[in-house]
Amino acid sequence: MAALGCVPSWLPLLQLLLAAGAGGAQWSGKGTSQRLQSIFLGRCAEYCSLVSPELRDKNCTAIWEAFKVVLDKDPCSVFPSDYDLFINLSRHSIPRDKSLFWENNHLLVTSYSENTRRFTSLSDVLYGRVADFLSWCRQKNGSGLDYQSCPTSEDCENNPVDSFWKRASIQYSRDSSGVIYVMLNGSEPTGAYPVKGFFADFEIPYFQKDKITRIEIWVMHEIGGTNVESCGEGSVKILEERLQAMGFQSSCVDDYLPVKLLKCVDHNTHSDCALNSYPLLKKGVDESRCK
Structure with missing residues (x-):
């Protein structure tokens, strides 16, 4: 048994560790x-x-x-x-007609809007x-x-x-006014449209109906990724039904071509980005060859 007044050799180290922990990250x-x-x-x-x-x-x-x-x-x-x-x-x-809303697509939206040149997110x-x-x-x-x-x-x-x-x-x-655009991530494991999220809770409820003509939804999928949801499915269907109940005219497009082409810049060798995966582009090329 240690005599009273003697300080264990490990105590200073313990105090140092506790002090370091106290000054560490408090939040997540x-x-x-x-x-x-x-x-x-x-x-x-x-x-x-x-x-x-x-x-x-x-x-x-x-x-x-x-x-x-x-x-x-x-x-x-x-x-x-x-x-x-x-x-x-x-x-x-x-x-x-330039507002672009989104969920789980921050970097893609930033790239596509191109500093307000295409859209204003x-x-x-x-x-x-x-x-x-x-x-x-x-x-x-x-x-x-x-x-x-x-x-x-x-x-x-x-x-x-x-x-x-x-x-x-x-x-x-x-x-926001005119045509409203919404970009969702159809490869998101938890669903393309979070029913509890910023878009659902702090954007949709504040749409000014008299200023909006229609809403167009783009469901984008990761190149080579999993197709979790598309238009008319799962949470996307929930969104479509919510907008309809609110009296908005809406439409939905899977893998909106201009955005997909931008995504393919970083995946230009992937089969999803091959020319024959774009019927309209392939049709145009074939027709030009016949002239």
Whole structure:
């Protein structure tokens, strides 16, 4: 038995490990993005100067100040309404027939919209661009930013990032008009249309019926991947029936050709991308050979 007053040799090591654990990741999400303010302001300036010069009078500093108020709040007590001023300062009109909604297709949508040249997705409006792919939150019991982890919906509902995208999604839906396009992932194992998700809960309910002519759904499948759902099947059918019940005219296309051609740029040797897999293209080539 060790004598009183003697410190076991392993105790300092244990204390060190406990201290390291206490300063480790507290939440399940990524920590605050490094250089958050610089990235935010840089994206804002680029957008207002190059992408949409008509927004040159937007005050990026004021927009940042409105955004960063959430960085002083408890990371599980940030609500969508906390971003109201930020949205009011950064929102702008969306071209008619150019809104592109999505689920489980973030990178593909970003590539296809091509910086507003083809479409304007949520990531292509100013208030979406400044925060795309970023993370942010305050330390739970401190005043500084938490660079190790931030809460997700697994940790608490009212976290900074989810509340941001809820508010941004609501505004994007309200400002969309004309033909509405929706890109879904038909190879997603859990289904192409999440019945509980941002599109279902924070975009569809805020569509302005008097401003929308019709809704076109594109169900894209991974090149060489599994075809889990297509138009008229599973969760896609649920979406189609929901839109019909809401009084919207809608249509659905499997593997919308322009988007599939873009996907094939990275899979140009795959059989799914062979010319004979596109009947219309093959017909055009065959006809040209006969002339």
